[in-house]
Amino acid sequence: MQLDLLLTNARAQTLDGARPEARTIGVHQGRLVGFDEEVEGASAKETVDLEGAAVLPGFNDVHCHTTWFGLTLASVDVENLPGGLPEVYDRLAAAVAQTPEGEWVNGTGYSHRDYGDAYPDIEVLDRITDGRPLFVRQVSGHSAIVNTRALELAGVFEPGFEDPVGGQIVRDAAGRPTGLVEETAQALVQDLIRPYSVDTIVSALDLATDYYAKEGITSFGEAGIAAGWIGHSPIEITAYLRARAEGKLRARAQLMPAIDALHPVAANSADGFGIGLDLGMVTGFGDDTLSIGPVKIFMDGAMSGETAALTENYEGRDHAGYLQSDPEHLRRLTLDAYRSGWSLAVHAIGDLAVDEAIRNITEAIDTYGRRRIPNRIEHAGMVRDEHLPVLAEYGIAVTPQAAFFDAIGDGMLASIGPERAPMLYRGRSFVDAGVMLPGSSDRPCADGNVLRGIQAFVDRMTRGGRRSGPASECMTPEQAVRAYTEVAAAASGHGDVKGTLSTGKLADLVVLGASPMEVDPTVIRDIEVRATMMGGRFTHSKL
Template sequence: MQLDAKLVDARITTLDEERPTATTMGIVHGRILGFDEDIADLPARTVIDAGGAAAVPGFFDAHCHTAWFGLTLAALDLTRLPGGLPEVYRRIEEHAAGLGPSEWVNATGYAHRDYDDQYPDIEILDRISGGRPLFIRQTSGHAAIVNTEALRRAGVLEPGFEDPDGGRIVRDAAGRPTGLVEETAQELIQQLIRPYAKDEMVAAIERATRHYAGEGITSFTDAGIAAGWIGHTPVELAAYQQAADSGRLHARAELMPSIDALHPVTAHADDGITSGLDLGLRTGLGDDMVRIGPVKVFMDGALSGETAALTSNYTGRDHAGYLQAPREELRRKVLEAAAADWSLALHAIGDLAIDEAISIIAEAQRRYGRRDRPHRIEHAAVVRPEQLALLAREGIAVTPQAAFFESIGDGMAACLGPDRVPWLYRGRSFLQAGVLLAGSSDRPCAEGNPLRGMQAYAERLTRSGAVLAADEALTAEEALRAYTIGSATAAGQQADKGTLTAGKLADFVLLSEAPMDVAPDEIAGLEVLGTARGGQLYG
C-alpha cells in the first residue's frame, strides 16, 4: 500500500485521549490512516517534513462572517484611524471623488469606541460624499452610518415613516436623523445595494479563505447568509458552491441561512412543515467542502450599541435594549423551523434574550426531540449563574467570542456595571457546568486570528489592560480544544474533525510551538508554518 502523503518529524498533538501524541502521520484520500508504527513501513507519494514543528488539529471558527469579511478586504477600511474623525472624513472624501456620480460610497470597520464614542456628523458626510448615497457598516454589524441621500432613497424621510420592528433610525432632539441606523433598520438601506453579483461573492469568499489559510483555519461557519440584513444575495449558497467547484474556496464551509430566507411551504399535513426552503432542504445537506448548517435567528442586538436585550437597564441608562421582534413572533418562527428539521442557532447576547432562546430551544426539543447536531446560542455574552445549568440540561452549545475583550471589553464593562461583568463572555464556568463551548471570532466584528482568540480566552485583557472576570480564564489547552473539538462537535462534525484520529479528515496546522507549550501572552505570536486540508499543505 502507498500513502498519498506522510507527515514526518512533527511534534503532533492529536487531542485524542487514546493516542495523544505522535511524530509521523499517514494520509490516504484526504483522511488519516494512522500514526508512527502503524505507517512506518509504508511509502508515500508526498512527504511533508515538518522539521520538528508542532502539529495540531486544524482550527474551526464556529461563528464568523466569511463572505462579509471578504467584502471588507476590498472596501474602504475605517478601522482605528490614527487621525481620528478628521482622517475618517478625509478618506471618505478621497474615496468618493474616485467614484461615478451615481455610485454608492461603501465603507467598513467603523467603531464608535475607537473614536471617543463619536459618530460622524451627517452634515459633513452629506458634503464630502458629493451627492452620492453613503453606507458605512459598523464593525459590530448591528448598526450602520448613512447620509441623507441614502435615507431619502430608502423612504425614511417620507411623511408617516415608522421604524421597523427590531430596528431604529436614530434621531436627534429635534427629530432629525443623525445618520445612525440600528439593527433591522439597516435592511432599508441594504436592499438598495443588494443583491451582490455571484461573481463578486465568489471573489470575496476566495479573498477571505486565502486569509484563513495563513491563520490555520481549515473550517468555518458563516453565521448568516442569503437573507435579512446579514445576507448578501439569495444565491449565496450557489456562490459558495461555485467557489468550491473552481478551487477558490480554501477552507471547509458550513453555512447558516438566515431565518428570513425560509418561506411558507405546502407539505403533507402529516409532516407538520409549514415553513422552510424549497425541496425540503435543511441542516446537514452537503459534502466535506460546503454544507448547510443551522438556521440563524437574531433574538437581540449587540452590547456595543446597547441593543442587546438585558433583564435590567444598562448602567446609567433608562433602557435595557430590545428583542428583534415580539416574543411570540420569534417563538413561532423558530418553532416552525424546528418542525422542518432545522437545527437552531439563536443569536442571543443579553441575558433576557438568552432566557428567551433557552425557553424556545427547550420547547423545540420537547416537541421534536434532540438532534445529532446540537441547537446553539450564538455569542451567549451575558449569562447569569442560574442559566448555566439550563444550558447544560438542554444540551445547548454556545459560541462566545473572547476576541471582543481587547476591542470593546472596556466599553462592555462600563455599560454592564461591576455586578454583571462576571457574567460576560464566560469560559471556565461553561466547561465546569458541562456546556459545550465552541471557539469563534465573529469576524469581521472582532479580531479573527484563532491564536489571538486563544490568548484572549487565557488572558481576558481589555485594551486598557484590565482583566475581565479572571476566574473565567481558560488554559491554553482548553482554548485550543474549543477551537477544534468544541467547534466540530457544535457543528455535528466530530466524526470527521476536531482531533487527529485515524479515519478523520487530515486537516492540521503546523506551528512554531503548540499553544500549551508557551506562556499565555506568547500564544498570539506563534508562527503558522503551514495549513493542511485533506493532507495537502496550502498555506
C-alpha cells in the same frame, strides 16, 4: 498501499486520548490513515519533513461572516484610526474621489468606542460625498452610518415613514436623522445595494478564505446567509458551490440560513414539513466540505451599540436595549423552525435575550426531541449561574467571542457596570459546567485570528489593560485549543470526521512554530502559522 503523503519529524498533539502525540502522520485520499508505527515502512508519493514543528487539528471558527469579511477587504477601513474623526473623513473623501458620481461609497469597521463615543457628523458626510450615497458598517454589524442621500433613496423622508420592527433610524432632539441606523433598519439601505452578484460573492470568498488559510483555519460556520441584514443574495449557496468548483473555497463551510430565508413549503400535508428552503433542504444537508447548518434567529442586537436586550438598564442609561420582535412571535418562529427539521442558532447577547432563547430552545427540545446537530446560543453574552446546568442538560452549545475583549471589552464593561461583569462572555464556567463552548470570532466584527482568540480565552484582557470578568473565567490553553478544534467540530455536528487528529478523520491540520499549550500564554498570539492543510492538501505553506 502507497500513501499520498507522509509528514515526518512532527510534534503533533492530536487531542485524541487514544494517541495524544505523534511524530509521523500518514495521509491518503484526504484522510488520516495512521501514525508512527502504523505507517512505519510505508511509501508515499510525497514526504514532508516538518523539522520538529508543532501540529494541531485544523482550526474551526464556528461563527463568522466570511462573505462580509471578504467584502470588507475591498471597502474603506475606518477602524480605530489614530487621527480620530478627521482621519475617518479623510479616508472617506479619498474613496469618494475614486467613486463615479451616483455610485455607492462603502466603508467598514467603525466603532464609536474608538472615537470617544462620537459618530461622524451627517452634515460633514453629506459635504464629503457630494451626492453619492454612503454606507459604513459599524464593527459590530448591528448598526451602520449613512448619509442623507442614502436615507433619501431608502424612503426615510417619505410621508408616513415608520421605523421597521426591531430597528430604528436614530434621530436628534429635533427629529432629524443623525445618520446612524440600527439593527433591522439597516436593511432599508442594504436592500438598495443587494443582492450582490455571484461573481462578487465568489471573489469575496476567495479573498477571505485565502486569509483564513494563512491563520490555520480549515473550517468555519457562516452565521447567516440568503436573507435578513446579514445575507448577501437569495442564491448565496450557488456562490459557495461555484467557489468550491473553482478552487476558491479554502476551508470547509457550514452555512446557516437566516430565518427570513425560510418560508412555507407546499409539501404533502402528511409530511407536516412546515417552513424551510425549496427542495426541502434542512440542517445537515451537504457533505464534508459544504453543508447546511442551523437556522439563524435574532433575539436582540449588540452590546457595543447598547441594543442587546437586558433585564435592567445599561449603566447610567434610561434604556435596556430591545428584542428584535414580540417575544411570542420569536417563540413561535423558533418552534416552527425546529418542528420543520432545523437545528437552532439563536443570537442572544443581553441577559433578557438569553432568558428567552433558553426558554424557547428547551421548549422545542422537550416538544420535538433532540437533533443530531446541536442547538446553539450565538454569543451568549450575559448568562446567569442558574442557566449553566440547563445548557449542559439540554446539550445547548454557546459561542462567546473572546476576541471581543480586546476590541470592545472596555466599552462593554462600561455599559453593564461592575456588578454584572461576571456574566459577560463567560468562559471557564461554561467548560466546568459541561457546556459545549466552540471557538469563534464573529469576524469581521472582531479580530478573527485564532491564535489571538486562544490567548484571549486564556487572559481575557481588554485593550485598556483590564481583565474582563473574574480570573476564574480564564480558560487553560488546552481548553482554548480544544474550543477551536474538538469542541468546535462536536458543536457543528462533525465530531466524527474532524476536530482531532485520529485515524479515519479528515486530514485537516495546522503546522505551527510552537504549541499554544507549551509556550508562555502571553505570546500565544505571536506563534507563526507555518502551514495549513485541508483534506491532505496544503492551502498555505511556508515549509
